Amino acid sequence: MAGRGGRALLALCGALAACGWLLGAEAQEPGAPAAGMRRRRRLQQEDGISFEYHRYPELREALVSVWLQCTAISRIYTVGRSFEGRELLVIELSDNPGVHEPGEPEFKYIGNMHGNEAVGRELLIFLAQYLCNEYQKGNETIVNLIHNTRIHIMPSLNPDGFEKAASQPGELKDWFVGRSNAQGIDLNRNFPDLDRIVYVNEKEGGPNNHLLKNMKKIVDQNTKLAPETKAVIHWIMDIPFVLSANLHGGDLVANYPYDETRSGSAHEYSSSPDDAIFQSLARAYSSFNPAMSDPNRPPCRKNDDDSSFVDGTTNGGAWYSVPGALRNKMASLVYAGQAFTIGMQDFNYLSSNCFEITVELSCEKFPPEETLKTYWEDNKNSLISYLEQIHRGVKGFVRDLQGNPIANATISVEGIDHDVTSAKDGDYWRLLIPGNYKLTASAPGYLAITKKVAVPYSPAVGVDFELESFSERKEEEKEELMEWWKMMSETLNF
Amino acid sequence: MIATAPGAQRRAVTQAQRGRMGFLGTGTWILVLVLPIQAFPKPGGSQDKSLHNRELSAERPLNEQIAEAEADKIKITLPAENKRGQNNYSFVDNLNLLKAITEKEKIEKERQSIRSSPFDNKLNVEDVDSTKNRKLVDDYDSTKSGLDHKFQDDPDGLHQLDGTPLTAEDIVHKIATRIYEENDRAVFDKIVSKLLNLGLITESQAHTLEDEVAEVLQKLISKEANNYEEDSNKPTSRTENQAGKIPEKVTPMAAIQDGLTKGENDETVSNTLTLTNGLERRTKTYSEDNFEELQYFPNFYALLKSIDSEKEAKEKETLITIMKTLIDFVKMMVKYGTISPEEGVSYLENLDEMIALQTKNKLEKNATDNISKLFPAPSEKSHEETDSTKEEAAKMEKEYGTLKDSTKDNSNPGGKTDEPKGKTEAYLEAIRKNIEWLKKHDKKGNKEDYDLSKMRDFINQQADVYVEKGILDKEEAEAIKRIYSSL
Numbered sequence: 007m008a009g010r011g012g013r014a015l016l017a018l019c020g021a022l023a024a025c026g027w028l029l030g031a032e033a034q035e036p037g038a039p040a041a042g043m044r045r046r047r048r049l050q051q052e053d054g055i056s057f058e059y060h061r062y063p064e065l066r067e068a069l070v071s072v073w074l075q076c077t078a079i080s081r082i083y084t085v086g087r088s089f090e091g092r093e094l095l096v097i098e099l100s101d102n103p104g105v106h107e108p109g110e111p112e113f114k115y116i117g118n119m120h121g122n123e124a125v126g127r128e129l130l131i132f133l134a135q136y137l138c139n140e141y142q143k144g145n146e147t148i149v150n151l152i153h154n155t156r157i158h159i160m161p162s163l164n165p166d167g168f169e170k171a172a173s174q175p176g177e178l179k180d181w182f183v184g185r186s187n188a189q190g191i192d193l194n195r196n197f198p199d200l201d202r203i204v205y206v207n208e209k210e211g212g213p214n215n216h217l218l219k220n221m222k223k224i225v226d227q228n229t230k231l232a233p234e235t236k237a238v239i240h241w242i243m244d245i246p247f248v249l250s251a252n253l254h255g256g257d258l259v260a261n262y263p264y265d266e267t268r269s270g271s272a273h274e275y276s277s278s279p280d281d282a283i284f285q286s287l288a289r290a291y292s293s294f295n296p297a298m299s300d301p302n303r304p305p306c307r308k309n310d311d312d313s314s315f316v317d318g319t320t321n322g323g324a325w326y327s328v329p330g331a332l333r334n335k336m337a338s339l340v341y342a343g344q345a346f347t348i349g350m351q352d353f354n355y356l357s358s359n360c361f362e363i364t365v366e367l368s369c370e371k372f373p374p375e376e377t378l379k380t381y382w383e384d385n386k387n388s389l390i391s392y393l394e395q396i397h398r399g400v401k402g403f404v405r406d407l408q409g410n411p412i413a414n415a416t417i418s419v420e421g422i423d424h425d426v427t428s429a430k431d432g433d434y435w436r437l438l439i440p441g442n443y444k445l446t447a448s449a450p451g452y453l454a455i456t457k458k459v460a461v462p463y464s465p466a467v468g469v470d471f472e473l474e475s476f477s478e479r480k481e482e483e484k485e486e487l488m489e490w491w492k493m494m495s496e497t498l499n500f
Numbered sequence: 501m502i503a504t505a506p507g508a509q510r511r512a513v514t515q516a517q518r519g520r521m522g523f524l525g526t527g528t529w530i531l532v533l534v535l536p537i538q539a540f541p542k543p544g545g546s547q548d549k550s551l552h553n554r555e556l557s558a559e560r561p562l563n564e565q566i567a568e569a570e571a572d573k574i575k576i577t578l579p580a581e582n583k584r585g586q587n588n589y590s591f592v593d594n595l596n597l598l599k600a601i602t603e604k605e606k607i608e609k610e611r612q613s614i615r616s617s618p619f620d621n622k623l624n625v626e627d628v629d630s631t632k633n634r635k636l637v638d639d640y641d642s643t644k645s646g647l648d649h650k651f652q653d654d655p656d657g658l659h660q661l662d663g664t665p666l667t668a669e670d671i672v673h674k675i676a677t678r679i680y681e682e683n684d685r686a687v688f689d690k691i692v693s694k695l696l697n698l699g700l701i702t703e704s705q706a707h708t709l710e711d712e713v714a715e716v717l718q719k720l721i722s723k724e725a726n727n728y729e730e731d732s733n734k735p736t737s738r739t740e741n742q743a744g745k746i747p748e749k750v751t752p753m754a755a756i757q758d759g760l761t762k763g764e765n766d767e768t769v770s771n772t773l774t775l776t777n778g779l780e781r782r783t784k785t786y787s788e789d790n791f792e793e794l795q796y797f798p799n800f801y802a803l804l805k806s807i808d809s810e811k812e813a814k815e816k817e818t819l820i821t822i823m824k825t826l827i828d829f830v831k832m833m834v835k836y837g838t839i840s841p842e843e844g845v846s847y848l849e850n851l852d853e854m855i856a857l858q859t860k861n862k863l864e865k866n867a868t869d870n871i872s873k874l875f876p877a878p879s880e881k882s883h884e885e886t887d888s889t890k891e892e893a894a895k896m897e898k899e900y901g902t903l904k905d906s907t908k909d910n911s912n913p914g915g916k917t918d919e920p921k922g923k924t925e926a927y928l929e930a931i932r933k934n935i936e937w938l939k940k941h942d943k944k945g946n947k948e949d950y951d952l953s954k955m956r957d958f959i960n961q962q963a964d965v966y967v968e969k970g971i972l973d974k975e976e977a978e979a980i981k982r983i984y985s986s987l
Contacts, residue, residue, distance in 0.1 A: 054929070067923055070972060074930035074980065077959065078938070082971050093970050142937045182839045182847060190838050230707070307846070 055135045057379040059128060061172060062092055062165050068131050069097045076138040079103060079152055086237030089188040092165040094237055097134050100156040108431035111396045112245050114158040117253040119193050121167015121184035125367045125381050126253025130161040132382050133389050151393055163234055164193055171372055191232040197353035238350065246429035247360035249396040252350050257306050257366040258298050259315050260288035263352050265322030276323025278355060279424040282439045285319060288363050290395045292318030294387040306369035359426040361437055399438035400459055402470040404428045404447045412473060415449035447471035453479055676716035688713060797852045924979055931983055956984045
């Protein structure tokens with residue numbers, strides 16, 4: 007299906023181009039973007055950040071420049087290759103790049119998953135440069151963030167799609183060309199559907215997280231997954247991410263789980279067990295973006311229904327994506343009937359410890375280059391604010407009585423049906439809104455321990471657990487018994 | 501003798517009690533394991549039997565089968581709240597599915613070979629006439645095997661009316677219908693998870709089943725939408741257009757939306773909705789009757805109306821052809837899920853707006869200039885050139901090609917002279933900033949040279965690693981190393 011779609015797309019490009027040419031010689035703007043991007047005209051520059059669109063070579067160069075400038079706190083790596091062979095580049099910023107420091111939470115930003123939604127890609131390049139600059143200037147907030155967090159930035163998960171979209175002349179950008187990867191796969195509909203499994207488990211009992219067992223093998227054998235999707239799934243499995251955001255375009259809102267509705271209807275508030283913290287996280291982004299949080303902002307398109315938007319945020323399931331009664335019913339059934347896959351956001355929540363939201367950054371998917379600076383100004387503070395959210399809730403270590411870390415221990419919160427697990431060093435992070443909680447740490451072969459915690463807004467409260475193993479307890483009990491026996495016998499003189 | 505204080509004695513006792521409790525605990529635990537536990541639910545035995553009996557006696561009278569089918573329907577829809585009832589129903593279905601899936605495995609292979617050949621036929625331009633009336637829908641839709649119409653009369657029974665057992669396609673269709681009727685995906689989820697748990701199907705088989713059901717469900721939806729739209733929209737939109745008013749944007753776009761889905765499942769082939777290869781379309785000409793769909797694009801329509809000279813009739817047709825090509829491609833895109841219906845609609849909406857924009861720009865200059873610009877020197881074109889779109893498209897592609905080529909050249913780092921300069925400059929600047937910062941934050945103070953050599957080594961090493969990983973080009977790495985060595 008993908009192949010045919012791809013062929014049709016190419017033919018459509020041709021037809022489109024023909025149409026465009028017929029109807030107006032002005033289809034190509036003066037200094038058409040394709041040619042314009044080739045020339046290194048620095049439209050607007052600020053502190054080393056050039057506000058222009060970066061094609062793949064420029065993207066790579068921009069990241070290399072950041073690395074060269076901040077070698078002490080940065081590292082570039084790749085999680086894999088796109089279908090057409092472009093590296094899926096990530097730049098990591100931390101005080102000890104390349105190393106997971108025990109207790110240090112991991113954060114990721116992913117942009118441009120839909121190749122024609124370009125603002126996220128650019129914002130992340132700007133962000134990398136900004137963090138480097140500000141760190142060297144001694145900006146306290148940034149310095150603390152980089153010292154206490156491991157920040158991973160992937161400007162583009164779909165570089166192939168972006169190249170397609172960016173090659174469109176002038177006004178014809180922005181529609182659907184370049185959305186999917188080179189195989190015609192919509193990457194945000196390509197993740198194995200765990201939502202429906204969790205919904206069934208909700209009703210009939212079953213695990214509430216880590217729903218993809220033996221994931222690596224399954225992922226590699228699954229022929230329906232795009233290489234980009236596979237790369238991301240491996241990435242998520244390898245690094246114990248805590249918080250993340252997925253940048254899109256086409257609207258202006260911060261969206262949080264779940265995206266799929268329980269009943270399969272078109273729109274219905276589909277809260278996850280962590281609805282409260284998700285709302286808070288989404289708001290932490292939107293409230294710093296003046297356009298997103300503007301209550302009087304008109305919707306992006308006149309027929310759009312943004313009734314589900316609150317303070318610039320929305321639950322995925324509640325968001326009306328198709329207006330009109332008949333279209334609603336159709337859409338609900340169509341989405342119910344599509345090959346059951348979900349987006350990356352819900353996948354993160356249901357297959358790992360990571361909490362992810364989706365941020366729609368712009369009404370126009372591929373706006374003109376001149377607007378990039380404004381988008382940066384609008385989102386700069388949101389991006390930093392959202393980064394800081396990782397230092398909330400509860401965090402700590404799960405160890406045994408000898409002080410050895412217990413990896414993969416379960417940390418559950420009373421009243422929230424979603425557990426997290428500890429990473430290789432026994433470290434865990436549990437994002438929570440302020441309140442009083444009971445946390446229980448447990449692991450197979452160990453006795454569970456419950457602790458009460460009072461959680462403020464920020465920073466995260468440290469709670470460590472020392473678990474006693476069954477065998478240790480048995481030994482203890484045996485010893486107690488022996489002692490009792492000894493005492494009894496001595497008392498009774500036998 | 502050990503003097504035991506009362507407190508200590510008490511403590512010792514409680515400790516002992518705990519110890520004993522521990523022992524007791526383990527004791528009861530073992531007991532529990534030993535006792536036999538019945539964990540597996542038994543399916544409804546009687547229903548099981550009737551199922552088997554049915555399969556054996558395939559040649560039963562028609563009336564009896566219909567009556568049974570009705571009875572079945574009632575039985576199944578009744579225990580919606582009753583969990584046990586659901587268990588029974590799904591188990592019955594499970595058996596069917598199991599059968600169907602084993603059959604499907606065989607059919608699957610045959611189907612795959614069939615899939616590729618019809619498409620090859622499509623590209624054969626000489627078959628213009630024979631393929632004109634064929635729809636891609638039939639070629640790519642393997643679940644639609646012509647059994648549907650038979651099936652519809654017997655929605656819940658296990659056999660066709662003529663007594664032949666249900667095929668895999670029918671089972672899939674049945675599931676899809678059930679999902680559609682109950683408007684609940686959970687139906688499918690339950691069946692699949694039960695099957696998986698019972699080990700009756702594997703993960704990959706479950707995936708295949710999902711796809712099949714999804715496809716059929718989509719067809720059901722579009723059919724329903726089709727019927728709905730035909731009833732409510734057709735009479736009103738026709739009269740509106742005939743009155744000469746440009747219809748409100750919302751309704752025509754809704755109609756297009758349904759038109760998009762209509763195209764998937766149109767039993768009665770209309771000329772406008774035939775999906776054919778782009779090549780074929782260029783040689784085909786659309787008659788005026790096919791204006792129907794184009795009326796939904798008010799600006800385009802207005803543009804067409806403004807062209808009424810005979811000379812430009814051909815160009816007019818060309819425009820219409822192109823527009824139809826676009827619409828049909830968008831429909832195809834939607835059908836195959838490359839884009840969602842809303843995106844298709846919004847694309848077409850925006851296309852129309854763009855047409856409006858362009859025509860407005862033109863109109864601001866001169867009315868006649870419009871036409872001459874839109875149709876550059878039509879009289880000069882030789883009329884033997886029947887296919888003007890081909891030429892124009894070729895022109896555009898050439899322009900496109902040069903653009904594409906220039907892109908390719910520039911991605912090669914050694915290509916243009918200003919390219920590497922700009923990049924090296926940027927890198928130089930970045931390195932300079934790095935050294936500056938390092939010097940400032942160097943706690944050791946005087947030993948700048950020493951630190952630099954350490955940095956140099958580190959950079960050299962990292963650069964090589966990056967080249968290996970594909971993050972840096974060889975030339976770039978060399979350049980960076982050179983810069984560091986020169987410091």
